[in-house]
Structures are given as structure tokens and as C-alpha cells.
Amino acid sequence: MMDMGASSGLGFMKMHGAGNDFVVIDSRGRGGALVTAGLARGLGDRHRGVGFDQLAEIRDQEGADCALDFWNSDGSRSGACGNATRCVSDYLMRDLGRDEVTLVTARGRLHARRREDGLVAVNMGAPQLLWSEIPLARAMETDSLPLEGGPSAVGMGNPHCVFFVDDAEAVDLAGRGASVETDPLFPERTNVEFASLIGPDRLRLRVWERGAGITLACGSGACATAVAAARRGLTGRQVRLEMDGGVLEVDWRDEGVWLSGPVARVFEGHLSPEMMALA
Numbered sequence: 001m002m003d004m005g006a007s008s009g010l011g012f013m014k015m016h017g018a019g020n021d022f023v024v025i026d027s028r029g030r031g032g033a034l035v036t037a038g039l040a041r042g043l044g045d046r047h048r049g050v051g052f053d054q055l056a057e058i059r060d061q062e063g064a065d066c067a068l069d070f071w072n073s074d075g076s077r078s079g080a081c082g083n084a085t086r087c088v089s090d091y092l093m094r095d096l097g098r099d100e101v102t103l104v105t106a107r108g109r110l111h112a113r114r115r116e117d118g119l120v121a122v123n124m125g126a127p128q129l130l131w132s133e134i135p136l137a138r139a140m141e142t143d144s145l146p147l148e149g150g151p152s153a154v155g156m157g158n159p160h161c162v163f164f165v166d167d168a169e170a171v172d173l174a175g176r177g178a179s180v181e182t183d184p185l186f187p188e189r190t191n192v193e194f195a196s197l198i199g200p201d202r203l204r205l206r207v208w209e210r211g212a213g214i215t216l217a218c219g220s221g222a223c224a225t226a227v228a229a230a231r232r233g234l235t236g237r238q239v240r241l242e243m244d245g246g247v248l249e250v251d252w253r254d255e256g257v258w259l260s261g262p263v264a265r266v267f268e269g270h271l272s273p274e275m276m277a278l279a
């Protein structure tokens, strides 16, 4: 178990899944959540804090191995984060000496397991298909982006707007991502995906995340994209998604959308009193 070193400041871990990076704080046994929006923003600052795409806080949960909350680097909350769920599952499985765990997130109970090849897999639950493609396509059509049939809006416990394009590399990710994220069609903002088909059941995927900007990988975004691709008949229900930071695998089964990929633990540290004062 991580040494939380109460006397030397609150302990944390830095982890990543295919370059989607996280600060993980284990608040089990501390009587509740410690993280606030102010602390998340302060720690999330890549120059003045630690830096992360998401912060994941582990809490005690009766009837499960833990509860898990997610924060973006701008201090907003997220209802789901597939890669952080996989990273925390890896940490818990090592801590508990098991190869399966159950975590409770805002979206419900999620089951994770270590595969024989070492990748960590989590069942992200059933997708929610938020809008039909057509009205959204009409509403979002612009001159700058060929919509090629219009985007798909898919919920994985958080919102995703998935565009299929000929060449994901050619998209102005920062420009288009920021404008779609804050489009009035999405009252809670949205994560934004640009995907192109590069082979049978293989997609190239670039993601602009709500509250975090461009990330090297996004687990729930990979799930949402694979679901949208399968519904359009572009792929089957088992898809490899090639992201800037590595490959994620998605398998959309009757019991939910399984997400698999690598996890890495980078370092542990303790927060200074000055950082804790932000909480």
C-alpha cells in the first residue's frame, strides 16, 4: 500500500495509461474526500503544480473495493475516466493481491481485471446514445470541417462528440476541439474525438478533452468512438484505437464496453503544506 506519510504531507502517486496522465490520491481511511476544485486546479498546473490530465481520488466504499472520483485539470469534475480507472485498478489489485476489483464511480459499479497479457481491462458499462447523428450534424456543420455524415454523441458516464474524418492528422484539434467542447448544444460541455479508419477494426483517434485539452489518450473517448464506429458499420465491435500515446483496445459486448490497455506507475510524492492550503 502507498505510504501516505501523514507527518510529511499528503501522499500521491503519478500514473499514466498510454500517456493519459493522472495524479492518484488514496483517501481511504481518512473519513472522506479531501480533494477540492482548488486543490485539483493547483495540482493540475504543469508549471506550478504536479500536472495531470485527471486527478483520481480513491475513497472507502462499502460493498466494493473502493469509490473513485475524477477531476479535470481545470478543477471541473468528470463522471468517468477509463484510463484512470484502469490505473487505480492496477494499484488496488497489487495492494490487495488479487487480479480483479470492483470500483464505484459516479456512473455505477465497474469491474476491472488483469488480462493474461498483463493489460488492465475495465468494463465501462453500457453506452448511452445521446442524439441521432443527423440533427447534430446539421447543427454543427461548418465550412472548416467536412462532417462526412455528421458526428455521433455518445455517453460513457461522460459526454463525447465523435467525428469521423478522412484524415484525423489533418484536423486542427485545438481549434475545433475547443469550439465543439463549448458549443451550446452541450450544456455540460463535451469531450471531442476525431477518428479515421486505418484498417479493418483499426482507428486512428485524436482527442480534445473537456476540462483538460489535448491528451495523448482517452479511455472513455476510445469506448465512445468504437461504439459510434460499430453503429455506423465502419468496424466490428472489437476495435484497436491508435492514439498519440499508445494503443487502446475496445470490445463492445452485451454486458458493457470493455476497455483494455497498458498502465504505468511513475513516482510517488508528498504534497507540501502550501499545496494543501489550496484544498
Ligand SMILES: N[C@H](CCC[C@H](N)C(=O)O)C(=O)O
Pocket: 020, 053, 054, 072, 077, 078, 079, 080, 081, 082, 083, 084, 158, 159, 191, 209, 210, 211, 212, 215, 217, 218, 219, 220, 221
Ligand atoms: N481521460 C479520461 C476521460 C476524461 C474525461 C474528462 N475530460 C471529462 O470531463 O469527461 C478517460 O480515459 O476516459
